Amino acid sequence: MGTEMAEREESTVAIKHDTDFSKGVFGTSDNWLMAGQMAQALSQSTIVPKDYQGNRANAMVAIEIANRLRTSPLMVMQNLHVIQGRPSWSAQFLIASVNASGKYDMELQYEEKQDKNGKPYSCRCWTTRDGRRVDGIEVTMDMAEDEGWLGKNGSKWKTMPQVMLRYRAASFFARMNCPEMTLGFYTKEEVIDGDFKEYPMEEMRQGVEQEIKEEANSEVFEECNAQEPASGQEDKPSGQEAGSAASGEGDVPDFMKE
Numbered sequence: 001m002g003t004e005m006a007e008r009e010e011s012t013v014a015i016k017h018d019t020d021f022s023k024g025v026f027g028t029s030d031n032w033l034m035a036g037q038m039a040q041a042l043s044q045s046t047i048v049p050k051d052y053q054g055n056r057a058n059a060m061v062a063i064e065i066a067n068r069l070r071t072s073p074l075m076v077m078q079n080l081h082v083i084q085g086r087p088s089w090s091a092q093f094l095i096a097s098v099n100a101s102g103k104y105d106m107e108l109q110y111e112e113k114q115d116k117n118g119k120p121y122s123c124r125c126w127t128t129r130d131g132r133r134v135d136g137i138e139v140t141m142d143m144a145e146d147e148g149w150l151g152k153n154g155s156k157w158k159t160m161p162q163v164m165l166r167y168r169a170a171s172f173f174a175r176m177n178c179p180e181m182t183l184g185f186y187t188k189e190e191v192i193d194g195d196f197k198e199y200p201m202e203e204m205r206q207g208v209e210q211e212i213k214e215e216a217n218s219e220v221f222e223e224c225n226a227q228e229p230a231s232g233q234e235d236k237p238s239g240q241e242a243g244s245a246a247s248g249e250g251d252v253p254d255f256m257k258e
Helices: 002-012 029-043 056-069 073-079 091-100 141-146 161-177 188-194 200-215 239-247
Strands: 080-083 086-089 109-114 120-129 132-135
Touching (some): 073 080, 086 091, 091 161, 109 161, 120 141, 120 161, 141 161
C-alpha cells in the first residue's frame, strides 16, 4: 500500500521545464516546445501581418529572430516583411534599432546635398562613436538611375526622393556598420527596387532545360555501333572498288593517270 501511494505521489509531481532562451529557440527541447506554444498563439492573432496569420512556422522564425535581436517577437512581425519570398526589414526599423542600440554617441545624422536646381541629390548617414566619426555610403540620384530604381513602376524615387535617399543611406549604414542588427536581410525597399528573384537556381535549371531542347536536334551524330556482317560472310567491295582493285588503278599515282 505504501509503495502505491509513493508511486502516485511521484506521478503527480509537476515536471519542471528548463527554458533558457539565451541558448536560442533551437538550443534545447524545452525551448523548442515553449517557442512552439508562443508561435501557435501569435499565429492565431488577427492583428499580426498576414504573412504570420495561421502560419506557425513563420511565427517561429520571427520568435527566433526576436530572440537573437533581444526584442519583442511582435515588433519583429510588424517590421519583417516577406517581399518576393524574401524576409525584408522596414527601413524605419533599422533606423530605430541603430538609434536605440547605444552603440553610438548620438542618433543617425543625414548629410544631404542638392543639385543645381535645388532638388535632393544625395544623402549620407553618419554618427560618432567615442568621438570618432563613422560614415555610411553616399547614395545619389545618379546611383538610383544607374541601378534602375527610378524606372520601377510606382517608384517613390520620383515622388519622394529625399525620403528614399534617407532610407537607402540608412540601410547601407546599418548593413556595413551594424551587420548584427540586419542579420543579412535587405530592406523591403531594396528588394522591391532590386527586383530580387526568389528562386534563381530554379530559373537557371529551366534555362538549361530549354537550351537542351533547342539544341537536341541541331546536330546529326553518326551511329557508334555499326552493324556487323553475318557469320560466314565477308565484306565484299563495291563494284567500283572491285574494278579499281582489279585494274590496279588504286595503286597508280595521280600524276600517271590520264
